[in-house]
Amino acid sequence: MILTKEVQLSYIDNHRASTQPPLVLLHGIFDDKSTWFRLAPQLAEYRLIAPDLVGHGFSSKPTFDGYPKHQRYSPDMQTEFLKYFINALNLDSMILVSNSLGGGLALRLYLNYPELAEKIRGLVLIDAAGYPQRLPGRLREIGHWQGQLMTHAPIHTLVRWSGLLHLLTWYAFRRSFYDRPQSPPRTRKHRTYQLQNPQYLLCLPSISAKHRPPRYR
Numbered sequence: 001m002i003l004t005k006e007v008q009l010s011y012i013d014n015h016r017a018s019t020q021p022p023l024v025l026l027h028g029i030f031d032d033k034s035t036w037f038r039l040a041p042q043l044a045e046y047r048l049i050a051p052d053l054v055g056h057g058f059s060s061k062p063t064f065d066g067y068p069k070h071q072r073y074s075p076d077m078q079t080e081f082l083k084y085f086i087n088a089l090n091l092d093s094m095i096l097v098s099n100s101l102g103g104g105l106a107l108r109l110y111l112n113y114p115e116l117a118e119k120i121r122g123l124v125l126i127d128a129a130g131y132p133q134r135l136p137g138r139l140r141e142i143g144h145w146q147g148q149l150m151t152h153a154p155i156h157t158l159v160r161w162s163g164l165l166h167l168l169t170w171y172a173f174r175r176s177f178y179d180r181p182q183s184p185p186r187t188r189k190h191r192t193y194q195l196q197n198p199q200y201l202l203c204l205p206s207i208s209a210k211h212r213p214p215r216y217r
Contacts, residue, residue, distance in 0.1 A: 003084045010058035011051035011085070014040075021093040021121045022047035024086065028100025028127075032057030035099070049089065053102070054081050075101075079108040083116060095122040103128020 001009045012033055023046045025036045033050035034057070040048055052059040055073055064072040071077055082105060086094070098106040103125040110117050158164075 001085060001088060003081055003088075006062040006064070007054055007060045007081060009051050009054065009060075009081065009085050011049060013049045014047060016045070016047040018045060018047050020046055021095050022049055022091060023097050024091075024094050025050040026082070026096060026098035026102030026106055027053065027056070028102055029129075030056070031100070049094075051082070051085055053078055053105075075104060075108060079105050079112065082109060083113055086116065091119060093119050093121050095124065096120060097124040097126075098128060099126040101129050 001011060003009055010033070023043060025033070025048060027033060027035045027050070032052045036048070036050050054077075055061050064077075067077075078101075086109075096106040096109065106123055106125065107128065110120055110123060
């Protein structure tokens with residue numbers, strides 16, 4: 001879906017006819033819509049709409065050079081694009097199902113846009129970013145000089161061809177899954193493939209640096 005001159009949003013929609021409000025599924029930071037694929041069969045009676053956030057998955061990954069640095073990939077920018085996306089779908093009602101960064105964006109949509117809040121029939125917040133907290137070490141590193149190094153073509157090429165990129169992805173999945181045999185090999189390969197995209201690496205530091213959960217009372 002084309003949202004602006006710079007931004008196209010990739011999404012899936014099962015177009016299920018249902019008497020229940022559609023579920024809009026919002027993934028977390030450095031994730032994409034495929035995170036919901038294993039859950040989708042359990043929600044077969046609902047219409048499911050799952051976008052890739054800007055800078056993630058198969059959505060556009062612009063550098064936003066025309067914007068001030070503090071605005072690039074900020075939660076407010078992500079929320080505004082989601083508002084455009086939801087408005088373009090012409091939904092009369094919806095339930096936002098969200099995880100991590102997606103949870104923080106769902107809260108912003110509900111609290112900052114009264115015209116959307118009237119259509120939101122429910123919020124499902126899974127480990128949502130919505131309270132002050134210190135970022136995990138790896139997110140802090142990606143948002144600072146370590147992540148900036150990866151945006152340089154020679155270093156990115158070295159990390160990719162040496163196999164270090166695959167190793168880092170594998171290690172991240174080992175830390176993320178309590179039941180490690182349940183870590184899907186297909187998902188690990190997909191993440192490694194994404195990180196091989198230089199344009200994706202260009203926007204990672206900006207996404208990480210702006211991931212500062214707001215304080216809601």
